[in-house]
Amino acid sequence: MTDQSVCTTCPYCGVGCGVLASPDGTIAGDLAHPANLGRLCSKGSALGETLDLEGRLLAPQIGNRRAGWDEALDLVANRFRAAAETHGPDSVAFYVSGQLLTEDYYVANKLIKGFIGTANIDTNSRLCMASSVAGHKRAFGTDTVPGQYTDFETAELVVLVGSNLAWCHPVLFQRLQAAKAVRPELKVVVIDPRRTATSQLADLHLGLRPDGDAVLFNLLLTELVRRDLVDRRYVAEAVSGFDAAVAEAERAEAAQTGLDSFELAQFLDLWCRTEKVVTLYSQGVNQSACGTDKVNAILNCHLATGRIGRPGMGPFSMTGQPNAMGGREVGGLANMLTCHLDLENAAHRDAVQQMWSAPTMADKPGLKAVELFDACARGEIKALWIMSTNPVVSLPDADAVAAAIRAVPFTVMTDIMADTDTGRCVDVLLPATGWGEKSGTVTNSERCISRQRRFLPTPGEARADWNILADVGRRMGWPEAFDYRSEAEVFREFARLSTLGHTFGKDFDISGLADLTDAEYDALPPTVWPVPTEGPSGGRFFADGGFYHPDGKAKMLPIAAPASEAPNTARPxxxxxxxxxxxxxxxxxxxxxxxxxxxxxxxxxxxxxxxxxxxxxxxxxxxxxxxxxxxxxxxxxxxxxxxxxxxxxxxxxxxxxxxxxxxxxxxxxxxxxxxxxxxxxxxxxxxxxx
Ligand code: SF4
Known part of the structure; x- marks a missing residue:
């Protein structure tokens, strides 16, 4: 590496690999980063080839003409203020992205929930892990991934459900491959209707019928009961809902999985007789009309056996994007408050409002991604700001999304690229800094906060997303609340706010990072949360219970099989x-x-x-x-x-x-x-x- 190399984090998937990057485009894996220990995948190692400025948006644009920042931001601030005053705060919406850094996400969430006064902020992370969030909250009373990546290497059985890990989270797949090479007795089961590159590592591939996951895990739950493998002490002390979950699971029929009886029996036997099991799941579970139920069917099995939060065992939601987790932590979704607090809890809202010195606070969930663009199409949204995402390509019914954006009277997009499918639909384009040009933090799938660091000059007139948002906040009339001079200041405020997690008995607490100096923030090594002011940091959750429902217990849920679809001869x-x-x-x-x-x-x-x-x-x-x-x-x-x-x-x-x-x-x-x-x-x- 060159003398100018900096330690930063890959901008792509939720593995969150550490990268050593230089301005000349030299890229290497960071041996010291716990997520990848020096490994990179094809995408990460090609990052140096993606740093040119071709196609970049380098100056604000209003319609087809170049504009100055003052003119563009005055226009944005005035139109958003006018929409909220004339039509009410719920006529305003932000659609943001798991590509944003935590500091960007935090300022966006603060501006819209605490100052504009609506929870109409949703994110493309809704497309990636919302079912996991909902499943975690139903089961644990909080949205928390209990385990760590090292669990894949110490497990005796790794079950991958709806995950093409080899292509979608390649470095984690490499770690699993390496662990299996050293310990061939480590068994891998891949559950996926498709046979993918990941299946090549599998001792057993189950070509499940699409959406057969919940039935499969219900069958597993009944098998665990039949073999008397339930951890009765753990269930008695730490779990509610066991009997109802088992009663519903007993209705599951093996035929609904589409598996032959031999394959099914192999899987059930392996899971039942292996204590150290990690069940990793991803978009094949989440992106479904019954995604949350699938998540809870998986969690039920781990809760019934107490195989959670101990080394080498537990359910593991693998998130898609580099900072979907950071977005969850700041509350950057329509149904969340910040720091794992509850939007619908008045005491939580009041405490956040007080710490922000905010004039108002959204008091009900806003519109989730698909609903949000439906509301645009109906004319209910008068001002829309899209940040670092391309919904005209990535959302379902994408042509209708393009029409919906065009139906909004005033639309803004912050992006690094000048010409995108979504950018063609909006009124104002604002140039953002991209990877290598901006600085802040991201959280990966194992709750590890890592720094993205700047190593390139700012291109053209581009600015960091947090900086653009704060400027709009000041122009809308809140100069003190958005008077940030650096991303470090934003991070410290967020970390201070997380003391509320401790106050209200929540798990998200990084208050131990609230007093970092600028230099300490800059040097922050990869850090797994929680990081409280006092007491132990990092680690796993729930080995001894300690869940976040009011009774302190986890909930097992009765999960019904999804209704089977009628055959469709026109679209078979x-x-x-x-x-x-x-x-x-x-x-x-x-x-x-x-x-x-x-x-x-x-x-x-x-x-x-x-x-x-x-x-x-x-x-x-x-x-x-x-x-x-x-x-x-x-x-x-x-x-x-x-x-x-x-x-x-x-x-x-x-x-x-x-x-x-x-x-x-x-x-x-x-x-x-x-x-x-x-x-x-x-x-x-x-x-x-x-
Ligand atoms: Fe980047 Fe993900 Fe590849 Fe790691 S595995 S280098 S985070 S794309």
Missing amino acids: VRLNTGRVRDQWHTMTRTGKAPRLGAHMAEPYLEIHPGDAAAAGLSDADLAKVSSAHGSAILRVMITDRSQQGSVFVPMHWTDIVSSTGRINAVVAPTTDPVSGQPASKGTAVALEQV
């Missing part, structure tokens, strides 16, 4: 969307690296030979995929990796990169009724040759 195939190994989100950064494009050069339709024959499709044909919402045209890739009746399409391609492959235009806006997370893996589609 189920569309499953997801990621490819070498691209990230809507490709604005990874699309710059030619070697990443070489892995999968174009959007494609992965289809079983039986479905291809039924639709008259051959390998390399172009196929039109249509739903009730839209269509896309994709290259056919025939493979038995996908089950018959289910096709897979990657979600990265945009209209700007490929005019036909924007698959979220096809995806139905169905959501989980508890979490509001879109069911991005279950749209009924028709196929035809083009």
Whole structure:
């Protein structure tokens, strides 16, 4: 590495790898970072190829003309203030991103909830882990991942549910691979309707029927009871709802999983007789109309056996984005307050309002992502600010989202790129600094807070998101509340606020970081929360109970099997969307690296030979995929990796990169009724040759 290298954190997935980066584009894994111990995946190691300024937004733009910051921010502040005064605070909305740093997220959340006075702030993290949040809160009374990455290496059995870890969280997969190489007795089970790159590591791959997860884990719960493997002491002391959960689980029928009885018996036997089990789950669980129930079915099994929070065991929600966790911590979702406090608890709201010296406080949940854009379409939102995300590509029913944004009288977008599908729909574009140009913190999937550090000059007139938001807050009339001079000041305020976690008996507490000097903040090493002012930091949760419901117990929930779908002859195939190994989100950064494009050069339709024959499709044909919402045209890739009746399409391609492959235009806006997370893996589609 060069003398100018800085330790920073990868901007892509929720593993949160440490990176050594230099202004000349030299990139290496950080050996000292606990998430990756020097490893990087293809995306992380290509970061140096994505640092050029081609296509960047370098100055504010109003309509098609360049504007100065003062003119642009006065316009934003005036229009947001006017909308709130004329139509009420709920006519204003922010749609933000798990790409934001914690400091950005914190200021956005403070501005809209405490000063504008609405909870209409939601995030693209809603698409990624909202069902896990809801499942955690239902079971634990708090949104907390109990374990650590080292649990994968000390477990005797790792069960991966709805997770293509090899492509979506590659460094964690590398760690699992390495652990299995050293200890071949470490068993890996992959539960996924598709056979993916991850399945190659598996001792057992269960090609489950789509959405069969809750039934499978209900069967497991009844098997644990039948074999008398319930931890009766743990359940008696730390769990409620056991009998009702078991009674409902007993209604599960093995046939609903689509598994043959031998495979099913193998899985049940392995889980039952292995104490050190980690069950990792990801988007295949979360992105479903019954995602929260699936999460709770998994948590039920760990709670019944007390296999939680101890080394090498526990449920583990693997989040998609680099700072989805930081967003959860600051309360940057429509139904959350900051620091794991409750938006619907008056005492919590009052305490936050007091600490912010805020004139008001949102007192009811705001609109979740899909609802928010529905409200835009109905004309209920008068001013909308989109930050660091591209919902015209990434949200379901994406054409309707574009129309909804255009229907809002005043729209702003903060982004690093000048031309995006969403940017084409808004009135004002504000240039943000990107990875390497900005500084702050992110939290990865194991609750580890890491620094992103600046190592590049600021391009053009770009500014950090927190800085833009604070400037708008001052122009709206709150100069003291948004008088931040640095990201370190924002972080210290957030850390001070987290004393409320302690006051109200919540788990999120980083008050031990509230007095960091600027130099200490800059040098902050990767730090797992909680970090209280007194007492132990980091570690695992719930080994001895200590849950956050009022009775101190966890809740097991009765989980019913999802209703089976009626066959649809017009649209006979189920569309499953997801990621490819070498691209990230809507490709604005990874699309710059030619070697990443070489892995999968174009959007494609992965289809079983039986479905291809039924639709008259051959390998390399172009196929039109249509739903009730839209269509896309994709290259056919025939493979038995996908089950018959289910096709897979990657979600990265945009209209700007490929005019036909924007698959979220096809995806139905169905959501989980508890979490509001879109069911991005279950749209009924028709196929035809083009
Ligand atoms: Fe970045 Fe995730 Fe790859 Fe790590 S695994 S280098 S965080 S994309």
